[in-house]
Amino acid sequence: MTNFITMVNRVTTELRRSNLTTEAKAAINDAIAEAAETRFYFNEMRGVTFPTVIGQEYYDDQGLVEIDAAYYSLGGTRYNLITVLNTRVDNRASGNVITGRPDEISRFGGQLRFDPVPNLVTTITLDGYGKLDPYPLVLDADTNAWMTEGERFIRALAKRNLLRDVVRDYGEARVLDAIAEDYKTNLISQTNLKSGTGTLVPTSF
Numbered sequence: 470m471t472n473f474i475t476m477v478n479r480v481t482t483e484l485r486r487s488n489l490t491t492e493a494k495a496a497i498n499d500a501i502a503e504a505a506e507t508r509f510y511f512n513e514m515r516g517v518t519f520p521t522v523i524g525q526e527y528y529d530d531q532g533l534v535e536i537d538a539a540y541y542s543l544g545g546t547r548y549n550l551i552t553v554l555n556t557r558v559d560n561r562a563s564g565n566v567i568t569g570r571p572d573e574i575s576r577f578g579g580q581l582r583f584d585p586v587p588n589l590v591t592t593i594t595l596d597g598y599g600k601l602d603p604y605p606l607v608l609d610a611d612t613n614a615w616m617t618e619g620e621r622f623i624r625a626l627a628k629r630n631l632l633r634d635v636v637r638d639y640g641e642a643r644v645l646d647a648i649a650e651d652y653k654t655n656l657i658s659q660t661n662l663k664s665g666t667g668t669l670v671p672t673s674f
Contacts, residue, residue, distance in 0.1 A: 473497070474609035476616055480627050484636075492635045493627065498605040500626035501615050505534050505600040507653065510660040511614035517595040521587040524568070527580040533599040539574045541591045550574040550583075550593075558584045622656055625649035 473494070480493045505512060517531045521541075539550040548570070555575040561567075561584065569585035576582065601613040615623050629645035632638045 472610050472612040472616055473606040476620070476624060476627070480624060480631065483624075484628055484631060486631065486636070489631060489635060492631060494606070496627040496630035496634070497623060499630050500623045501600055501604065501606070503626060504615065504619060504622060504653075505532075505598070507657070508535070508598045508660065509619065509656050510663045511618040512601055513596075513598045514601065515596045517597075518592050521571070521583070521589070521591050521593060523588055523590060524586060526566075526584075526586045527577070527582050528593075530576065530579055530581050531595060531599075532602060532604050533595060533597040535599070536574070536595055536597040538596040539593060541571075541593050543570075543591060548572070553584075555582060558582060619656065622649060622652035625652055 476497055477490055477493045480497065481487050481489055486493075514531075514533060517533065519528065519531060521528075536552055539552065540547050541550075542548070550571060551573045553573045553575050555577040558573065558575050567585040568588040570589065571583040571585060571587050573584045574581055575584070601615060603611050603613065606613075606616075625645050625648045629642050629649060632645060633642035
């Protein structure tokens with residue numbers, strides 16, 4: 470599997486539903502959004518960058534489901550942002566807008582929120598995992614690791630989505646859901662193998 474249209478064609482062909490191309494595209498993007506909730510070796514995102522804007526508190530989440538690290542550099546020094554709950558930022562603000570050099574990052578409404586509100590322009594760098602770029606897939610030639618390493622998992626989820634949400638064949642949808650779960654388990658196993666060191670670490674009790 471190489472790109473979006475190849476995935477679409479395979480999904481509709483396997484379900485014998487060539488008239489559901491538009492629906493298949495939506496089902497694939499929904500499948501990616503669902504699959505991205507889990508960390509796999511291929512959906513880790515490192516070095517995602519975007520600039521701050523003076524006085525702007527909220528920013529796009531850059532497709533990241535979970536943030537491992539957030540930081541920026543000034544004068545050659547790296548400053549790490551602390552990830553906190555949004556309620557902490559609300560409680561500290563108490564209705565007042567506090568500006569300054571950001572030291573905390575939280576999430577609210579699908580966006581990233583900085584505290585204090587930036588009073589300078591700098592480049593924020595994020596590491597984590599998520600949906601991968603591009604998302605959503607739009608062009609026929611669009612591709613990312615979901616179309617390659619995660620292809621079987623996404624294809625099974627997309628077929629389940631079509632059967633459940635469009636065709637209303639709930640029995641077959643449950644079968645595809647089980648198949649997708651098997652693919653997910655296999656990918657998690659691969660991820661554990663790739664991230665493991667093969668070394669036992671002693672635990673203190």
